[in-house]
Amino acid sequence: MKILVSDFDGVICDGLTEYFYSSKLVYQEIWQDFKVDLDSLQPMFNLLRPVVETGWEMPLLLKVLTWGETTENILDNWPTIREKAIKILDKEGVKVINLAQKLDLVRQRQINKNLDKWLNLHCFYDGVISKLKYLMKQNIKLYIITTKEGKFTRQLLEKADIFLPENAIMGKEVKRPKYESLRLIINTEKVKPSDVSFIEDRLEALELVHQQQDLLEVKLFLALWGYNDELTKVRAKNNPLINALSLANFIGNDVF
Numbered sequence: 001m002k003i004l005v006s007d008f009d010g011v012i013c014d015g016l017t018e019y020f021y022s023s024k025l026v027y028q029e030i031w032q033d034f035k036v037d038l039d040s041l042q043p044m045f046n047l048l049r050p051v052v053e054t055g056w057e058m059p060l061l062l063k064v065l066t067w068g069e070t071t072e073n074i075l076d077n078w079p080t081i082r083e084k085a086i087k088i089l090d091k092e093g094v095k096v097i098n099l100a101q102k103l104d105l106v107r108q109r110q111i112n113k114n115l116d117k118w119l120n121l122h123c124f125y126d127g128v129i130s131k132l133k134y135l136m137k138q139n140i141k142l143y144i145i146t147t148k149e150g151k152f153t154r155q156l157l158e159k160a161d162i163f164l165p166e167n168a169i170m171g172k173e174v175k176r177p178k179y180e181s182l183r184l185i186i187n188t189e190k191v192k193p194s195d196v197s198f199i200e201d202r203l204e205a206l207e208l209v210h211q212q213q214d215l216l217e218v219k220l221f222l223a224l225w226g227y228n229d230e231l232t233k234v235r236a237k238n239n240p241l242i243n244a245l246s247l248a249n250f251i252g253n254d255v256f
Contacts, residue, residue, distance in 0.1 A: 001139070001141060001189065001191055001195060002139075002140045002141070002195055002196075002197070002256060003140065003141045003142075003143065003185065003189060003191060003195060003196045003197070004135060004140050004141070004142050004143070004196075004197050004199070004256050005142075005143045005144075005145055005181075005182060005185060005196060005197065005198045005199070006132075006142065006143070006144055006145070006198075006199045006200075007144075007145060007146055007178075007199065007200040007201060007202070007205070007223070007226075008144050008145075008146035008148055008153050008156075009146060009147075009148055009201075009226075009227070010201035010202075010223060010226030010227040010228075011125075011128075011199055011200065011201050011223045011226050012124060012125065012128050012129070012132070012144075012157075013122050013123070013124055013125070013156060014122070014123050014124070014125055015121070015122045015148075016046050016049060017121045017122070017123075018118070018121035018122050019045075019049065019058050020042050020045050020046065020058075020062075021121055022058070022103060022106050022107055022110070023045070023058040023059040023061070023062045023103070024038050024039075024062065025106040026058075026059035026062075026099065026102045026103050026106055027059050027062050027063060027066075029102060029106065030059070030094060030098065030099070030102060031063070033066075036066050038062065038066075041062065041065045041066070044065055044071050045058075045061065045062060045065065047071055048061060048065075048071055048074050048075065048078075049227045050075075050227045050228050050229050050232065051074060051075065051078035052227070053147070053202070053204075054100075054147045054172065055100065055103050055147060055148065055172070056096055056099040056100035056103060057082065058103070059099050059102070059103060060082065060085055060086070060089070060099060061074070063085065063089070064081060064082075064085050069081065075229065104149065107149070107152065111152075111155070115155070119155065119156060119159050122156055124160060125225060125247060126247070126251075127247070127251040128247075128250070128251070129160045129162065130251075131250060131251050132162060133161075133162065135256065136162075140256060141168075141189070142162075142164060142168065143164075143168050143169075143170070143181075143185055144157070144164065144168065144169045144170065145170045145178050145181045145182070146169075146170070146171055146172070147171075147172045148171055148172060149171050149172060149173060150169045150170065150171025150172075150173055150174075151171070152171075153169050153171055154169055157169075167188075177208065178198075178200070178205050178208070178209065179208050179209045179211075179212050179215060182196065182198060182209060182215060182218060183212070183214065183215065186215075192217065193214065193215055193216070193217040193218045194217040194218070194219070196218045196219065197218070197219040197220075197221060197255075197256045198218055198219065198220055198221065199221040199222075199223055199245065199250075200220075200221070200222065200223065200226075201222065201223040201225075201226025201227050201228055202226075202227070202228065203222055203228060203232050203235060203236055203242070206220045206221075206222060206236075206242050207242075210241050210242075219243070219256070220241065220242045220243060221242070221243045221244075221245040221250075221255070222236040222242055222243070222244050222245060223245055223247075223250070224236075224244055224245060224246050224247070225246070225247040243255070
């Protein structure tokens with residue numbers, strides 16, 4: 001049996017519109033600041049999406065942009081800027097857990113109020129859904145590992161007529177590194193690591209997988225169409241352990 005394990009945001013789904021809209025709602029609810037023209041920051045926010053590892057960082061990124069931080073500095077120094085921003089907000093009584101909880105709440109509120117409207121803030125990359133359906137018909141088993149809430153991921157996939165078993169979508173609620181989820185899938189399915197392909201748009205996540213001795217034979221693919229910058233693309237192409245995968249090659253070839 002062959003298994004394809006895929007990230008969701010930045011590989012299957014482009015959620016930039018939803019990310020910004022929900023981050024804007026979080027910003028307005030926490031800081032009650034309606035004077036800042038947040039919409040003018042959306043192009044910078046979209047450009048900087050590759051620095052975000054988990055959802056709570058998105059409203060934090062938006063807050064940092066209101067401070068006038070440049071895109072260049074954020075791209076080069078996000079971990080340092082993020083920690084500095086966390087300390088500043090902590091003194092204001094705003095903690096990371098507040099950002100995470102508020103983001104989940106504003107998303108759930110949108111879903112409860114108008115599910116279709118919320119779903120329509122997302123779009124799937126051209127050809128990806130058809131490709132996944134084709135692979136599943138070839139008896140390739142699909143798993144999703146994502147930092148998005150699993151229930152949100154499932155709703156989006158089911159809108160596209162992709163229905164997966166309960167355990168096949170591992171969202172942020174599982175609270176474990178992606179390489180641990182890969183290990184769990186391999187053990188559960190009783191397959192060899194070489195039977196598993198993992199596609200992800202974050203190079204760091206792929207590198208962490210390859211650092212695991214028991215996962216060295218997992219085939220690793222970086223989705224070049226996802227949330228990564230040019231420097232990351234160059235690093236991936238120069239790394240013989242990682243397959244730099246274009247959208248055209250993913251859709252048009254049997255690479256798994």
